Each structure stands twice: as C-alpha cells, then as structure tokens.
C-alpha cells in the first residue's frame with residue numbers, strides 16, 4: 001500500500017510518513033524525516049563542550065597545565081638527565097674493599113706508577129705536600145667509598161690530583177683498597193703527623 005507523503009494524521013498528532021515522524025516542511029514535494037540525534041550522542045557533544053571550556057581555562061587562562069611544547073621540553077630534560085647519570089655511573093664498580101693479593105698488588109703498582117708517592121711518600125707516610133695515608137686519620141673519610149671518591153675527583157683546591165681521567169674505576173678501586181689494606185696501619189718511619197678525623 002502506498003502512503004501519501006505528509007498524510008495528515010487526525011487527533012493533533014504530528015504528521016508521519018510510513019509511520020515515521022516528518023519535520024513538516026516541504027520543498028519541491030520533498031519532505032524530511034524527523035530523525036533526532038540520539039540522546040547519548042547529544043550528551044557526548046555537551047560533555048565535549050564542557051570539557052573544552054575547562055581545558056581552555058586550565059591551559060590557556062590560568063596556565064596551570066603544561067602545553068605540549070613545555071611538556072616536551074620537560075621530558076627531554078628529564079631524559080638527558082637520565083643519560084648523564086647513567087654515563088657517570090657506567091662502569092662504576094660496587095665500592096667494596098678488594099682484598100685479593102692480585103688486586104692489592106695491582107694497587108701498589110698504580111700507587112708507584114701514578115706517582116702518588118711524590119706527594120704521599122714512598123710508603124704512604126706523607127710529606128710536605130700530601131697527608132699520611134698510613135694512619136687512621138682521614139681528611140675526607142676512611143671508608144672505601146670515601147677514599148675512592150677522593151682519588152677519583154681529587155681535591156684540586158688542596159693539591160690532590162683527580163684521577164678519573166687517568167685511571168679506570170677498577171684501577172681507582174684497586175689503589176684505594178691498597179691504601180686501606182696495606183698502607184693503613186703499616187707504621188712507616190718518618191710518618192707525617194695525623195691530619196683529619198680518626199676513623200676506627
């Protein structure tokens with residue numbers, strides 16, 4: 001059965017076509033079905049308007065949040081800080097006292113080859129320049145980590161050379177262990193007077 005467009009429905013109901021509501025405007029005999037946007041889609045749309053208003057206030061009016069450019073810069077800075085740190089720690093051995101004869105002999109060789117003796121004496125007894133390394137008194141602390149750090153970074157202001165560019169971490173650890181294991185407590189003749197704090 002053919003249904004006539006714009007059939008007038010009795011009883012004050014809205015006009016329908018094929019049982020579907022029509023808008024009721026006609027143009028050249030063409031009419032438009034009234035197909036409202038489903039409510040869920042409307043709510044999504046309202047929500048996106050509310051969201052964009054809040055976004056605008058948050059990012060552009062009060063500038064509380066970082067825009068992508070600033071966020072990018074922050075992430076890049078954090079990333080390069082991470083790279084810097086891992087580069088610094090690369091190859092850094094765990095700072096534990098080495099006690100094997102092999103390591104301590106290697107430490108002794110380094111002590112002689114690197115001319116530590118010029119400033120600390122042949123036996124580590126200290127001289128006019130450098131402090132005694134055989135007593136239990138330390139200017140920069142007497143743990144393996146302290147001694148390692150002093151040799152690595154030096155004390156340029158006081159005349160102690162930094163060795164980080166000349167010695168690998170492993171070698172610094174060997175010479176530091178040599179000082180603590182063999183020189184410390186060796187009571188050499190002509191020892192320089194104690195300097196710094198006693199470390200038991």
Ligand code: HEC
Nearest residue numbers: 114115116119129130138139140141150155158159160161
């Ligand atoms: C040019 C002289 C010089 C040379 C070379 C030198 N040192 Fe030193 N060293 C010093 C001086 C000076 C100090 C004291 C720094 C201070 O007063 O803070 C020192 C301090 C130290 C300390 C810390 C002592 C403490 O009481 O805390 C250690 C450990 C040390 N040197 C080890 C070495 C080793 C190992 C070498 C060789 C690889 C070496 N030094 C080479 C001058 C030197």
